[in-house]
Amino acid sequence: MMFARILLAGLLLSASAAAHAADTIRLAVQKTGTVSWELKVIRDRGLDRDAGLDLEVTELASPEAGKIALRGGSADVIVTDWLWVSRERGLGARLLFYPYSSAVGAVMVPSASPITTLADLKGRKLAVAGGPIDKSWLLLQAAAKQDGIDLRSQASIAYGAPPLLAQKTLSGEMDATLNYWNFCAALEAKGFRRLVGIEELLPRLGAKGRVAMIGYVFDEGFAAAHGDAVARFIAMSRAAKEILASSDQAWDAIAPLTGAPDAATLRAYRDRYREGIPRRPIADEEADARALYRVLAATGGAEIVGPAAELDPGTYYRGLPGG
Structure with a gap:
């Protein structure tokens, strides 16, 4: 717990956070998704308060509903994949992606x-x-x-x-x-x-490491207007992940949200979740996503990637210090 708070404090300093009224971020998430696990940790440990953020969370039935919420302006942040972000950018939407998890099937x-x-x-x-x-x-x-x-x-x-x-x-x-x-x-x-x-x-x-296939997605305009809040949001999420990475007790607290029917299933969720925590530089993530995009384009065609043969170069968010 202490390590997580130190991590959050360091990231907030690098994002030039200052004491002020809490900034509101509207987050649309799938009700049964893993984001709800992190959100419980965030709220139970007061990480949102530490980050100076007021999270307005809307729980949705499906990932598609989140995309509609973001594009319709009723949400600031959702979780989805970089493939969709790149495709939407190719169609004119100025969306950005920041890695959330590399856990895959x-x-x-x-x-x-x-x-x-x-x-x-x-x-x-x-x-x-x-x-x-x-x-x-x-x-x-x-x-x-x-x-x-x-x-x-x-x-x-x-x-x-x-x-x-x-x-x-x-x-x-x-x-x-x-x-x-x-x-x-x-x-x-x-x-x-x-x-x-x-x-x-x-x-x-063609990838050189584990690739975060899903991530936080938000609009370029939102990031430009609320860059400091976005940095604090990402720092808060990282701190929650570090708690879940290091504390088995934290998993006992979120067990009801996971739907795990027994201890063995909860342990399996815990271990696979921890393996999926992104820890690679953004440049490495983007390079591997670019390689996999070409494979997906060749295998799935325009039905999955749209008209663009390459990952849109502005897909990844690089607004964090050093990022």
Whole structure:
């Protein structure tokens, strides 16, 4: 706890924070997302007060609702991926991205499954969360093609909602599932094993490290008018992450929000969340995102990236000191 407060104090000094009335930031988040975990830590530990911020939080049913809120002007900050930000910039929106988490999904199989390689998925039933243009699914296809495997045609693919597909995999209706990281963690706690994590495939696709696929997203105009508040917001988020990285007791406090049915699942959430805390320089994040963007463009086409062949050069927020 002391370390987190020291971190927050240092970041606030670097952002030239001064004593003043709290600045309001309107945050639109998915009700069941991990941002709600951080927000509880922030409020319980008074990190918002320390940062001089008044957070107005709107809980939404889906990530798409957050995008609508941001574009419609009813939210200042949301959490989504850099791919959407780059695409929107290509269409004229001046949005910015700052890394939030590098936790990504995995291909999960039952512990006793004979499937041990991507090639073993040939002829198998593979459940894919997020639909045919899901980023993890496109990246998995690209990596498999390097081994001469066309998963889309050589496996039996079923698309659907993450919780439904996780249940179908548990019941044995599917041989494997590519799902979001928290559902994979829950399967892991039930004895399933990771055939491959998407983060393990990224070096094969041109990335040099773990890439934060999702981040805080806000408008350029908001950042220009409230740069100091944005810096304090990001510092506050970092401090909350450090508490969750170092304190197991903090996880006991947020356990009801995670929906974890037992201690094993909570531990799996904790460990995978901690692995996904971004710690890389923005320049490295952006370089890897640029490489992965090209892979996604080649695999998913304009349907996923829009008309731009390259990541928009203004996608990443660099308004922090040293950033």
